[in-house]
Amino acid sequence: MKWLDFETIPKVILEREPDYPPWAVSLTNTLVNRTGSWRIFRPKYFDKTPPCNDACPAHEKIQGYMELVKQKKFLEGYELIIEDNPFPSITGRVCFHPCEASCNRGEYDESLGIHNVERFLGDYGLKRAKAKKSAAHISKQIAIIGSGPAGLTCAYYLAKSGYKVIVYEHFSLPGGMLRVGIPAYRLPKDILNKEIRKLEVLGVKFKTNFTLGKDIFLDDLKQTNDAVFIATGAHKSRNLGVPEEKTRGVYSGLEFLAQINSGKRPRIGKEILVIGGGNTAVDAARSALRLGILPKILYRRTRHEMPAVAEEVQEAENEGIPIHFLVAPVKVIKSKGRITRLECQKMKLGKPDESGRRRPVPIKGSNFRIKCDSVICAIGEQIDLSVLTDDIATTGWSISADDWGRTNLPNIFAGGDCVTGPKMVVDAIAAGKRTALAIDSYFTSREIKEEPNPEITLFSNLNIGYFELAQKVTMPGLNVKERKRNFREVHLGYNELMVYKEADRCFSCGVCNKCDNCFVFCPDLAVMKSDDKYDFDYDYCKGCGVCAYECPRNAISMEEEEAR
């Protein structure tokens, strides 16, 4: 039997093989296709301002030093801070840190412990940074009156730029409120001394025990110096304004603190009332506690209106100090020339006053008396304008000066509490820095560089999926028992491990920190990476925006392409 041979079944015979590749593959590479021409939006690396930098009155580059800490570059971190604030070991301890209130992380889990990191870097720098030596090479001399944070900061930046600087100070030691106001358990004196030493090495001359209006006069200083910076703060304690207040046993808070801060232990008895709700009141009460007394704080409004740093109020309560709210003194009762009781009145909150806080109004018939040995009165500080000459413009209660410390007189500058009224250390530091720039500009006509980019990265601008929850690192400290009868520092600072962990929580809002996300996600491989930055290859970038969307930190902006 003959079978039909399979081989003879006719097959389709092609003239020639198709010369295509075996499957769908482009034969040239895709670089010929310049897909960048399709783009209608253009991505741009554009750093924004993190909210912390913006909230800091001194505009510290907070995100910047967090990145350096992440790389364990502590000294570089310190150098970066002191570009804007020469005293991080001080602000790291006492600043009320508005940066932390604005930290985007607060909306995620818990704000970053910025001032804890700042304190670590400040202390690290004090120990390790090479002291900058005197560099005075400019023949201009500036007199600074007052050695609080405003005066010290201005002195630092002027001296660093090469000016000759002399600081006049009423007290026997420089530091202002940092020395006479803020107690040692919050800011140890040796830290302050080291910071001041830094200035002396830089060539700043201190003339202490010189009081303006008594030992020196503005008219003379104007003659002998090329410019004068007035930074005398607010040192006049406000009076209670009640009958018999000039009685023995009634002290001003500042006076009380100044004594303690100079090592004295005033004898004020056992039962103490502290009147007021600001830093002075809280510090006076906590200092009294450390003398073995349990004081009471009386405040005429509520906790919400207290101007003191909130953490300090919390610590006072932790230490067991009672705070009586909505109570105001009306009369001092004395016996044998000494106070024995304070008559008070209950209050309630009324309409908001000019400060925006609700005004306390007395409740009729609510008077009561409290037994006491002493009253410490800390209801606020005022500015002493009597030392000025008449030609300097004032507001009636403070010196008139603009944001750059410029008064109505060309070579007279003023800043800090004496311009703003009592504010905070960092405000004084910012004023000192800005005035140093203004003074330099006054001599050199150099333009003053404006402050950070106004575009702020908010929480809603972040791509939060990229961040993990992480608890804030708690700072070790003394327990309440250990604080009794001594002025040892309460908070003890981070170690290297803690500071690294805490800085690692920073989102780096608005600022590229080379996380590579754009590089990884770009579907067109149009992100070019080099050692120190990325660039877009606009020949191929289609403007899809994936990079900007996937950027965890809002460091890429999309802009509409101009019509071509």
Place this chain on the structure above:
Amino acid sequence: MKKVITGNHAVSYGAQLARSQVIAAYPITPQTQIVELLSEFCASGKLNAKFIKVESEHSAMSACIAAAATGARTFTATSSQGLALMHEMLHWAAGARLPVVLANVNRAMGPGWSVWTDQNDSLSQRDLGWLQFYCESNQEVMDTVIQAFKIGEKVLLPVMVILDAFVLSHTSEPVDIPDQELVDRFLPLPPVNLPYKLDVEDPHAFGALTSPDHYYEIRFKIQKAQDEAVQVAKEVDEEFKNILGRGYGIVEPYRCDDAKLILVTSGTITGTARIVVDSERVKGRKVGLLKIRMFRPTPIKELREILPRAQKVVVIDRNISFGHSGVFCQEIKSALYGLPVQPTIFGFIIGIGGRDVTAQDIEEIVDYASKTEKPDSIILWRGVRL
């Protein structure tokens, strides 16, 4: 070295000896042990491969495709529903001409949920461009995995190696595991030499939009490669035999020369049928057996040469193409089309969903076909309970 191992582990050893470089797989009964052992090989350093854990079979095949596109020798294994989930990417692997090797453990498709063997899962994938080999023993499983890489890499098509659930996958048999050095002599070391690789140094766009101007020719080339694969598979099997001492052929005729009736089988039913052929011969019936090992490409020439020697051809299908008949039966009928003399073809369906197929079943099938001139119907249901 001889070892008593399961069919699943025979697959693993095959993939290991072939020096697979990338393995991406998702576990599914009855395939799981294959990737378990392979992942152990990877973890212990016995196999220098990237083991990619994936969330589905679709992803497994996608990962294999990407890896294979770089020229990596790539392996995966699955079964049944897993193979079905891969379907889209199975097309892609073939269309992209990537010689991925896949071991599929034949398992019936759900519903009703089953883990037992039949061939519907792999036969549903017959039109994609994949080569398909159906194995009879654990030794053949291991050897076919090794051969599959060589064949696939020559014709640039993916290859599916198929074994029956439990009957092979979980049954231990002595398997001769060759020395690595012998396998290396047979199978070139990776990477695979592809005409176009996914390579950052030489960028190309892959699998992009293809207009009607080009698509047709690309498909033509797949069929051409399938045609060539018949010869390639034969040669590779010869080479394997020369080096490793074992060969299988793409089909295996058993006592067919003078047979009046030829049984056609695939998978493990072959082993049972072999015994029946011998016992029928003792009884005096001239029965032969044709084992189909390579189903894609279909060995048309061999079918046309061998089957018409008998008057009757009895095809045993452990599968059903709903609306038509058993798949092997259809394909054999089509292969024999146009011959001047046609054998009578009986198409039996048996053992669906893993029901046992015994020697007695096959004896009765032979008995029926011997005594019956023409089949009563196109489908002869063996053992269905009515």
